[in-house]
Amino acid sequence: MNIFAGIGRATLTLLAQIGRLTQFTGRTLAAIVSRPFYGRLLGQQIMRIGYFSLPVVGLTALSTGAVLALQIYLGGNRYGAEAIVPQIVVLGITRELGPVIAGLMVAGRVSAAIAAEIGTMRVTEQIDALTTLATNPLKYLVVPRLVAAVLTMPLLTAVGDSIGVFGGYLVSTYDLGFTGSIYLKNTVDFAKTEDITSGLIKAAVFGFIVALMGCYNGFNSKGGAQGVGAATTNAVVSASILILAADFVLTAVLFHK
């Protein structure tokens, strides 16, 4: 009986959590389309979420592109299909690895930072202070972060895609014996617009998830330092899991034939 009670409790807790998250998302979306708009804060968040994530996303994309080229070459070599490296690198990076790696990197960097910042504001009553100063905390804290993440993630991914393809190009031309001009021609000829746009759509959704999880967990943190620490961990873990789940759903929807 205790096992069933435990399962029941866990299910109810999960449903309550989903309900709270849905409510939070709904209230945030309503706040996006109502005045006032904090343009100055949006600009700050675009810099923090987008611009300052460029090094980590760029470095990861470069490494991923290079490793991908090497693995495809070694795998293709078994069937005499080494020449397919540029095509698979561009396909893998733009459709899948570019947005997912960028999403996970930004989840680690940004979700954690947002949850820690808003969580600290919660436990030090700064969010209550916003309310007493006639300022809606959702509009002031959540909306700029959410909009900035949705706007900047596709841009970050586009830059990451380019750097990833460049990583594959470097390894292929310096180590695997490809001619640079032919590698680039094969890349450009093979890549379709939908490969790139699908990745950018995914990136926008991942940006939404990253910011939402950071804000939601920060907003609902309790207690002191331990509560903020738990909120930070939950933000990164939940954002990462949701990114992977959303990636599967989006791939199924975008490439469904």
Added chain:
Amino acid sequence: MTAKIELIGVKKRFGPKVVLDGIDLVIDKQSSTVIIGGSGTGKSVCIKCILGILTPDEGTILIDGQDVTRLKGARRDPLMKKFGMLFQGGALFDSLPVWENVAFGLIQGRGMERRKARDVAIQKLAKVGLTADVAYLSPSELSGGMQKRVGLARAIAADPEIIFFDEPTTGLDPIMADIINELIVSTVKDVGATTLSITHDMASARKISDRIAMLYKGKLVWQGPTSQIDNSGNEFVDQFIHGRAVGPIKMEVRG
């Protein structure tokens, strides 16, 4: 006198724990009321219900005769402009310099131009005894007493009609506590505001209030003029103001 704030049968519980159990309280215009009581008796919850940060489960809250108990969102905005609040820990925004903290309600809440708001902030800082050079510091660079002063300057910046003080002297040495009490009395008189404070510091309560109400186990067990607190005839009040371990008040060690 007109009632500025009126609480009628306000109840609030968190799960099985009843925090407010039918609070009835009338606060007159331009009066200064202090709610005293031990830690965890629901003093902060009471203020948060009036501010709309928490919604009571039952009862009615009237401000200037208007029922604001369940007023939410944009409909609450005009009401929030009547309020100022000094938080226990200051609750200063650490991402903003001191002057922007003080001017926050003017810029964000009232749309005042930044330069003008900065001038007002510096004037308000002067009122609480802080010089203009403090305006450009970060809150983390200030001592506890200075943070309270900045919090007070923020609370009065927009000349609110009602100011709430949450444990205004907690964590301060007795001299700084008295300075803050003096500042509260003088600035509130200047602004002409109605105030509601919560504290367990009796020296502070005596200094800043006209009336005192005592909260115990979610109920107001006594309320009356500050001058009568020593002759209240209430055993809860007597035990609390004399700080006796023995008496009807039992300290809960578990919530």
